[in-house]
Every structure is written in C-alpha cells, then in structure tokens.
Amino acid sequence: xxxxxxxxxxxxxxxxxxxxxxxxxxxxxxxxxxxxxxxxxxxxxxxxxxxxxxxxxxxxxxxxxxxxxxxxxxxxxxxxxxxxxxxxxxxxxxxxxxxxxxxxxxxxxxxxxxxxxxxxxxxxxxxxxxxxxxxxxxxxxxxxxxxxxxxxxxxxxxxxxxxxxxxxxxxxxxxxxxxxxxxxxxxxxxxxxxxxxxxxxxxxxxxxxxxxxxxxxxxxxxxxxxxxxxxxxxxxxxxxxxxxxxxxxxxxxxxxxxxxxxxxxxxxxxxxxxxxxxxxxxxxxxxxxxxxxxxxxxxxxxxxxxxxxxxxxxxxxxxxxxxxxxxxxxxxxxxxxxxxxxxxxxxxxxxxxxxxxxxxxxxxxxxxxxxxxxxxxxxxxxxxxxxxxxxxxxxxxxxxxxxxxxxxxxxxxxxxxxxxxxxxxxxxxxxxxxxxxxxxxxxxxxxxxxxxxxxxxxxxxxxxxxxxxxxxxxxxxxxxxxxxxxxxxxxxxxxxxxxxxxxxxxxxxxxxxxxxxxxxxxxxxxxxxxxxxxxxxxxxxxxxxxxxxxxxxxxxxxxxxxxxxxxxxxxxxxxxxxxxxxxxxxxxxxxxxxxxxxxxxxxxxxxxxxxxxxxxxxxxxxxxxxxxxxxxxxxx
Numbered sequence: 001x002x003x004x005x006x007x008x009x010x011x012x013x014x015x016x017x018x019x020x021x022x023x024x025x026x027x028x029x030x031x032x033x034x035x036x037x038x039x040x041x042x043x044x045x046x047x048x049x050x051x052x053x054x055x056x057x058x059x060x061x062x063x064x065x066x067x068x069x070x071x072x073x074x075x076x077x078x079x080x081x082x083x084x085x086x087x088x089x090x091x092x093x094x095x096x097x098x099x100x101x102x103x104x105x106x107x108x109x110x111x112x113x114x115x116x117x118x119x120x121x122x123x124x125x126x127x128x129x130x131x132x133x134x135x136x137x138x139x140x141x142x143x144x145x146x147x148x149x150x151x152x153x154x155x156x157x158x159x160x161x162x163x164x165x166x167x168x169x170x171x172x173x174x175x176x177x178x179x180x181x182x183x184x185x186x187x188x189x190x191x192x193x194x195x196x197x198x199x200x201x202x203x204x205x206x207x208x209x210x211x212x213x214x215x216x217x218x219x220x221x222x223x224x225x226x227x228x229x230x231x232x233x234x235x236x237x238x239x240x241x242x243x244x245x246x247x248x249x250x251x252x253x254x255x256x257x258x259x260x261x262x263x264x265x266x267x268x269x270x271x272x273x274x275x276x277x278x279x280x281x282x283x284x285x286x287x288x289x290x291x292x293x294x295x296x297x298x299x300x301x302x303x304x305x306x307x308x309x310x311x312x313x314x315x316x317x318x319x320x321x322x323x324x325x326x327x328x329x330x331x332x333x334x335x336x337x338x339x340x341x342x343x344x345x346x347x348x349x350x351x352x353x354x355x356x357x358x359x360x361x362x363x364x365x366x367x368x369x370x371x372x373x374x375x376x377x378x379x380x381x382x383x384x385x386x387x388x389x390x391x392x393x394x395x396x397x398x399x400x401x402x403x404x405x406x407x408x409x410x411x412x413x414x415x416x417x418x419x420x421x422x423x424x425x426x427x428x429x430x431x432x433x434x435x436x437x438x439x440x441x442x443x444x445x446x447x448x449x450x451x452x453x454x455x456x457x458x459x460x461x462x463x464x465x466x467x468x469x470x471x472x473x474x475x476x477x478x479x480x481x482x483x484x485x486x487x488x489x490x491x492x493x494x495x496x497x498x499x500x501x502x503x504x505x506x507x508x509x510x511x512x513x514x515x516x517x518x519x520x521x522x523x524x525x526x527x528x529x530x531x532x533x534x535x536x537x538x539x540x541x542x543x544x545x546x547x548x549x550x551x552x553x554x555x556x557x558x559x560x561x562x563x564x565x566x567x568x569x570x571x572x573x574x575x576x577x578x579x580x581x582x583x584x585x586x587x588x589x590x591x592x593x594x595x596x597x598x599x600x601x602x603x604x605x606x607x608x609x610x611x612x613x614x615x616x617x618x619x620x621x622x623x624x625x626x627x628x629x630x631x632x633x634x635x636x
Contacts, residue, residue, distance in 0.1 A: 056223050056236060060198030063217030064159060066244030068173060068207060070253040071488060076173055077163055077208070083135040084158045085143065086128035089120060091152030098150060099131065105146055106132055106139050115297050119178060128156070133296050161201070161295050167288040169256045171316040172249075172280075172416065172486055174206020175291035177298075186418075195219050204294070205422070206316075207247060207486060210415050214490055217244035246491040248498075250279030258612050259284045262605045267593040269317035269465040271484075272609060275473035275578060275587045277503040278482030280414070281613065282588075283466075285317040319416060322426045322462040323591060325408075326548030326598065327382045328576045329457030331519050332471060333390060334375050336402035338515040342394050345518045348374045355388035357452055362388050379522035379546065380530035384456050391455025396446060399454060400430035405509055406471040407481060408463050414484040426467060429460035458551055468589035472576040475519060476544075476584035479511035520544055524581045532575070535603035541614055544584075545577035545606065547598035570594040575602035579610050586613050 068077035085106055092098050099116075102108060108131060116131045135143075140155055147154070161176050179187075179202045187193050187202075190213070196202075197219055203209035220241030225234050259270050263286040272281040287309075293302050306314050315321065337343035353369030355362045364370070364384040370377065378386035391399065404410065409428020416422050427433070431446040438444050453459035466484060474481045483504040490499045523544035527536040531547040550572040573595030578587035588606060595601030612618050 056225055059222045059224055061220035061222055061238075061241045062159065062198050062200075063219055063241035064243035065161060065176075065217065066211075066215040066246045066493065068215075068247045068249065070249050070251050070256075072252065072254070073248075074253050075164055076169060076249070076253060077161065079159045080162055081157055082133065082160055083140050083155050084130040085132040085135060085139075086130050086154060086156050087116070088128040088152045093151075098153065102131075102150060102153060105142055106135070108132055111299055115299065118300075119297055128154070130158070130296075133158070133160070163291045165253065165257075166292065167290045168260065169251065169253060169283070170206075170288050170291045171285040171318065172206055172251060172256075172283045173291060174208035174210075174416070175204055175294040176201045176208055177204040177294050178202075201295075206416050207249075209418050209422075211247060211487065211490075215244040215247070217493060218242035243493040245493050247487050248489050248491065249486050250274065250277075250281065250488040251283065251486055252281050252613070255609065255613055256282045256284065258618060259605065259609055260286060260288065262608045263592070266595060266601070267311055267317070268591045268595065268602075269321060270588060270590045270605065270609065271318050271466045271469035272586055272588040272613070273469050273473045273484060275476040275584050276482075278473070278484050279488060279503070280484055280486045281586060282609065283318050283486065285315070285321075287311050287313040289313045316416075316422070317591070317593075318465050319412075319414060319423045320464070321591070322424050322464055323572055323574075324459075324461050324550035325457040325463055325468060326550035326572070326574050327384075327457055328468060328546050328548035328574045328589070328598070329455075329461065330379055330382065330387055331475065331523055331546050331576075332403060332406060332408075333387055333394075333399070333455055334379060334522070335475070335511070335515060335519045336399065337390055337394065338375075338518060339402065339511065340394065340398060342398075343375060343390065345375045348372050349386055349389055351383055351385040353385070355385050355452070357388075357392065357449055360449055360452075362452055375518060376522045376525060379519070380525040382531055382547065387455035388452050391451050391453075392448070394451075394455075396451045396454060397430055399451070400428055400433070403428055405507070406474055407506070408467050408471055410467070412466055412470055412484050414466060415486055423466075424464055426464050427460055427462040429454060433460075457548060465589045465591050468574070468576055468591075469587060472578055472589060473584075473587040474509065475516065475523070476578035476587045478513070478516055479509040481506045481509070520581065523577075527577070531599045532577070532603050535599060535607045539607070539611070541579055541610070542581040543577055543579035543610060544581045545575060545603065547603055548574035548576070549597050550574060552594065571596055573598040573601035575599075575606050577603075577606045577610070579614060586610060 065079055067075060067079070069075050085102075087095070087098075089095055099108065099113065112132055116129060119129050135155065143155055163170070163173065163175075178200055179196070183202050184193075187196050192213065195216070195218060199216070199219065203212040203215065208215065218241060221239045222235060223237040225236055255272070259282050263284065266286065268286055270282060270284040273279065274281060289306055334343070338345070349372075351364060351369035351371060351373050353364045353367055362384070365382070369385060370381055370383045373383045373386050377383065409426045411423040411425055414423065434446050435444045450459060454461055470481065470484055483506050485501055485504070487501050489501060491497070492499065523546055524542060526532045526547065527543050527545045532545040536543055536545070552569050552571055571594070573592040575590045575598045576588070578584040588609060590602040590606050592601040592605070608618065
C-alpha cells in the first residue's frame, strides 16, 4: 500500500522554508548594508583619517637654534650643517653584522661604536641614531653607491652647534647635549613636547639651558606620501620651521678673554657688573672647558677627564663656589655700623695688635697693631682688631640682617641654568641659621665668641663671587641693587624685533648719603695709599677697592708661611673694586683659590680688567704677581 502525500501540507512547508531563507538573505543583506553604512557614512571621517595616516607620513623639520653673540656682535654660539650616518635600530635585522659591514665602506672607529651604544641605551624614543657625524663628500658618495646593502641606515643632513671661541666664556654660555628621560620630563611638564618632535639635543647648562625655549625655535613639518614599504613617493605639503630667537649679551667677550688669560693656570673666578643696570660684563671661572666636546655626545674618556680632574673645570666657581670673603667683608661691616648708629666715621680705637675675648686671643695681621684707628684707616689698612670689636658690639643677628639686604647668602637670580638651581646660596650666619644647620642642641647654640671672626669675613661666612660683586655694585650705585643678568636683548626670529631685557631693580637700601660717602672714600684710599696701592699705581683713573685674604684652614696661632703649606691649603686671595670712583661703570669681585694675599694675586687681575674696560688697552705685565709686595699688602 503506497504512501499518500498531502499536497497542501507540502506546499506549506516549502513556503515556510522559502520564507525563512528569504528572511535570512534579507537579514544578511541588511547586515551588509548596515555595515556598509557604518563604515562608509558614519565612520567615514575616522577611516579616511586612518587611511591618510597610512598613506602620509609627517616628518618633523628641526629648526635652526638661535645664535648667541656678545655685546659687540661677536658670535659665541652658532650652527652649521653637516652629513651624518644614522641607523634606525628597529629597521635593521642584525645590528652588529650591519655595523661591521658598514665599517668596510665608512670609517667607523671604536669610539663611534661606544657612543652609538650609549646613546641607544639612553634614548628610548628615537627614530634614528647617528653612528658617524660630519661625513666628507667622498664618504657620502661611497655610501650612496652601496645604499641598497644597508636597510635602515641612511645619510641625513643635520644641524650642529658650534662654539667658535672654544672654552672662552663656556661657564656662561653652557652647552647642549642629547635629550634624556629627565629632559623629556621637563619638556612635558612645560607642555612643549609637540615642539620637540625630531629634536635630539637640548641646552644643558648656562644660557643654553636658561633660554632653551627662546633658542630652540618652532619645529616644522613635511607631509610625505609613502608606499606600503614605507618609502617616500612625493612631498605633499611643507610647513617650514621657525629658527630660534637670537641672544645678544651684555658680556664683552674680549674682556672675558683678557680676564681668563690673566688667571693663567690659577683656579678662581671673576664677576664684573655694570652697577647701574646689573648687566654682566665678564663672568669667569677658571679652569674652563670646551663646550664643543658635548655637541656630538662627549666620549667617556673626555667625560672622565673633566670630572676627575683635581681642578674641577666643570664647576662654575663664579656662581657655585662659596668662599669666606675675608677682609673684603670690612667695608660692608663699616657701612652696617654707620647705618645702625654703632659707630661714627671719626670714632677711634687703640689697636694693640690683638683683641681678647674670654679666654681667646684674636690676633691682628700687623704685629704691634695699627695704633689709633678710625673707620677710614680701618678699611685702608685693613685693621682686624677694629672689626673684632665692632662685630662684638653689633651682634650676629644685626650683622646678618644688614648683609642680607646686600644680597649676601642669597641666590642672585642670574639668568644661568634652570630655575635658579644652578646657583649656590652660600652661608649668611645667624642664630636662626645655626639652629637649622645643626641637629644637636649643644651645636645649635650661638656663642658670642663666634661673632668675633665673622667681623673680618671668616667663621661661618661663605659667599659666591657673584654675591660679592653684586654687593660691591650696591656701594658703587649708592645703595640701589639690580638683578645680575647676562642677556641684553632677544631678537625675534620671525619679526626681527628686539626685545630688551630691562634692568630689574631689586631694592633700594635707602642708605644715608653721608654714610655711603665715608665707605666710598675709604675704598678709594685703599687703592691710593692702602693695600691695593701697588696694583693700581699709575692708573689714569680713580678706582675704589678692598683686598682680602680668606683662611682655608686654621693655623692655630702659628705664623702663616705660604711656602711651607700645601698649595690646596693656602689662603684664598680676594679683591672687590669699582671704577671710575665718581661715576662707576664697572664693579667686580676677584677670587684666586689658594692665591695667598689679595693684593698680590687678585688685585693685579682687577687692574688688568679695568685698564682694558676703561682705557681699551692692556698694560704690559699687569697680571704678574709681585713677589716683592710691600708690607701693607699683607695687612688684610
């Protein structure tokens, strides 16, 4: 018996299946259309941008760094273009083998390999790293002929920083070096990271660091169409970079050179200031260093030599070195006494050659003493006993308060380094300072006997040469203090407009004219008949000064004999001065480390500087030490 099918039932099933299939097909097409609409309409801009990003590469164009010139237009820092051989490590399959093969075409020394490895370890965000810089035309041609052998290696034109005068004024100018993680953190903190794309170097010290964002310029970009292999096909658009702004300094580089030569092999510092503006005329720290060593990345051997050298050439003694001021402190002490009413100009003491306080015997440099001493004589002939007594009468906190107004023991805010951190604060002692300085209660107490040596610039006193120069400029400028600065104006690279760095007055001490006149007259007397007379003999201009000798270690009552003491333990020689005495245009402080007497070592350097600055000439033999210095030279 055969099976019977219901045609209607079969037809219904067929229609159901057909309808279901149609729905599936429609849903599938709906999904496709929906996806198409999503990709082509809703997400059109997003994917178009991604496609453009894959097709177009943005190549940063590093700007020309700004030029630095002295007050007379002499170039101190500039740029030049040269070819470099660079490796992109991520694109090189076997780095060591590729470098070995490359060395058969281009001369690559072991030092080049060491520097490359060091930079590769330090640089985490890089596109390419130089392995050889400053290629010759012949080397460029040889590499170009075999370029196909070296994927990921190419020749690029780079800008290099150059310091034409080498080590001259290097502590003021500073140097540039490769950007480190620490630098990147600073750049991001300042929200400047977009402007440093493609930049490898940054200012590390001095003006190069302080004015980094002025000197750097604005990074440009080039839009380049690339193929799937990353090869450039054509340039689509170019936004040129804007060069960094140029710095013009108040510094006179010829004066700087003369001063550095005057120091010779001796360690020390000199800061010369225009007292009416605060403009730095010369800033010397000796020994110095060649900033060109850092441009390509300093070699380990050179870095070790600079850091391990006993003379510490990398230390900027002018703003980082802190020293007892010695007898250069005495004019400031005398001025404080007049202003506080502790002394009059004509008030005298009888100097027996010593001052006894408790069980301690404080000696004067002159055996037998200076006899009857008023304020003028105390400065001109540098009477220690006068200032022992004066310090005891004034008290440490009165001394500290007045010296703080002169800027001693405070950072000056000079435009060097970053955020003022490059300057040493020094030590302006007071009772409060001692409480903060020491931990043990017995060490925190200030003893009256400690004040005595403060009066002659010894004890806890410790100041930088720039602080002494600034304080001297205050006297030269009748009590008005200006912030020291090196940059005179900034020239805008876009407009050519000069932005003047206006003199910035810090404070007016409101000194009584008759008091400041007493000190100025005595400082003129120093260079006419006192401890500075030999150095300034025959000068056609009138100058004012004060010699100083700062003790490095205690002799414990013994006589000072330089020839019997190790060089590094000999006294420091100091000298402060300004000229012309009636209308000063230059004020300075000189320090010669372990130089002995200020009149013998430091004052002749000041004479040489002033002769050049005021007269435009360099007297022969002005910087030679005079071994036959008169007895007054030792009275400091």
